[in-house]
Amino acid sequence: MSNRAKRLARAGIIMICIAAVGHANMSVHAVPSSSELQKKTSNLQSELNGLNGQLNNLITQMDAMSQEAEELAGAMTETQNRLNEAQAAGEEQYEAMKLRIKYIYEAGDTSFIELLCSAESMTDFLNKTDFVKTVNEYDRNMLNELLATQDKIADEGKKLESQHQDLVAKQEELSNKRTEVETMIASTSSELSNYSAQLERARQAELLASRQAAEQQAAAERAANQQADGQPTDDQSSASDPSNGEQPADTNPVQQPVYTPGSSEGKQSLGSFRITHYCNCYLCCGSWAGGPTASGTLPTPGRTIAVDPTVIPLGTRVIINGQIYVAEDTGGAIKGNKIDVYVASHELTTQYGVYYADVYLAD
Numbered sequence: 001m002s003n004r005a006k007r008l009a010r011a012g013i014i015m016i017c018i019a020a021v022g023h024a025n026m027s028v029h030a031v032p033s034s035s036e037l038q039k040k041t042s043n044l045q046s047e048l049n050g051l052n053g054q055l056n057n058l059i060t061q062m063d064a065m066s067q068e069a070e071e072l073a074g075a076m077t078e079t080q081n082r083l084n085e086a087q088a089a090g091e092e093q094y095e096a097m098k099l100r101i102k103y104i105y106e107a108g109d110t111s112f113i114e115l116l117c118s119a120e121s122m123t124d125f126l127n128k129t130d131f132v133k134t135v136n137e138y139d140r141n142m143l144n145e146l147l148a149t150q151d152k153i154a155d156e157g158k159k160l161e162s163q164h165q166d167l168v169a170k171q172e173e174l175s176n177k178r179t180e181v182e183t184m185i186a187s188t189s190s191e192l193s194n195y196s197a198q199l200e201r202a203r204q205a206e207l208l209a210s211r212q213a214a215e216q217q218a219a220a221e222r223a224a225n226q227q228a229d230g231q232p233t234d235d236q237s238s239a240s241d242p243s244n245g246e247q248p249a250d251t252n253p254v255q256q257p258v259y260t261p262g263s264s265e266g267k268q269s270l271g272s273f274r275i276t277h278y279c280n281c282y283l284c285c286g287s288w289a290g291g292p293t294a295s296g297t298l299p300t301p302g303r304t305i306a307v308d309p310t311v312i313p314l315g316t317r318v319i320i321n322g323q324i325y326v327a328e329d330t331g332g333a334i335k336g337n338k339i340d341v342y343v344a345s346h347e348l349t350t351q352y353g354v355y356y357a358d359v360y361l362a363d
Helices: 003-028 034-105 112-117 122-228 282-288 346-352
Strands: 269-278 304-306 317-320 323-329 338-342 355-361
Touching: 034 122, 122 282, 269 317, 269 346, 282 346, 317 338, 323 338
Parallel strands: 269 338, 304 323
Antiparallel strands: 269 355, 304 338, 317 323, 317 355
């Protein structure tokens, strides 16, 4: 192949790399971006603040109505007492009137007619007649006043009872509305938590995609510079050398585990453990992704395991399937007889799967 053809082939490879970078960015942003999720969470937070304000307002109104209900109950009790007193006074006045009438009309053994006929003069007769009339009018007026008072108090009682019924209806309405707002608050809070978690994952994914794009762009630029200088690219240097038949080296190799063999013969058994696998990505470690272990070391494939420190203290060396590992990390789901083995990539976490194995102390 001529040098010109080789240069064209290399240029084609570079264009493919750049296109791959663009495709990676497009696939990442096919899902909602962090800015969109941030806007959604801000709107939900504002909505939640408004609902909390409504709830506080409802609680204030219900407290005020409870106070009003207590005052109304006191007024109804007082009105009922007044009505009872007025009725008692009316009965008392009625009994007194009957006694006076009995005295006037039955004065001893003398009848009312005899009383009038016993008048010594016309003036005496008129005086006795006026006296009887005055007493009757007084009793009638007193009874009418008492009846009017009773009617007035009864009307007040009816108004208070009507107010009480209206107040009970309003309290029930506010209670139902409060239940509705509390349900909306719970739903909005749940939705806000969900979008907040999505926002955090989107930020982590965008950060990872940005790093990957930068690395791929840098690799493409290195290849372009090497091609411009007439030098073979990194992935072609080994293939262009006919002196060896080895495969070209990976420009960005995955960290391979370096296992330390160990024999479990004569070692103390810690029992059977459930073995899982994890890496340092966001899916496995969340906000701790890319960071050190719980003991402060950098996680290393073939060495680092996450344990329950109450079962296996940090720093302990153990043997699993003939390999020596060091307890350097912990995890929220690693409780009891569980061990999480650190591997180089997320693909390996599913490839190695979950199994049970006997674990021994290495020392």
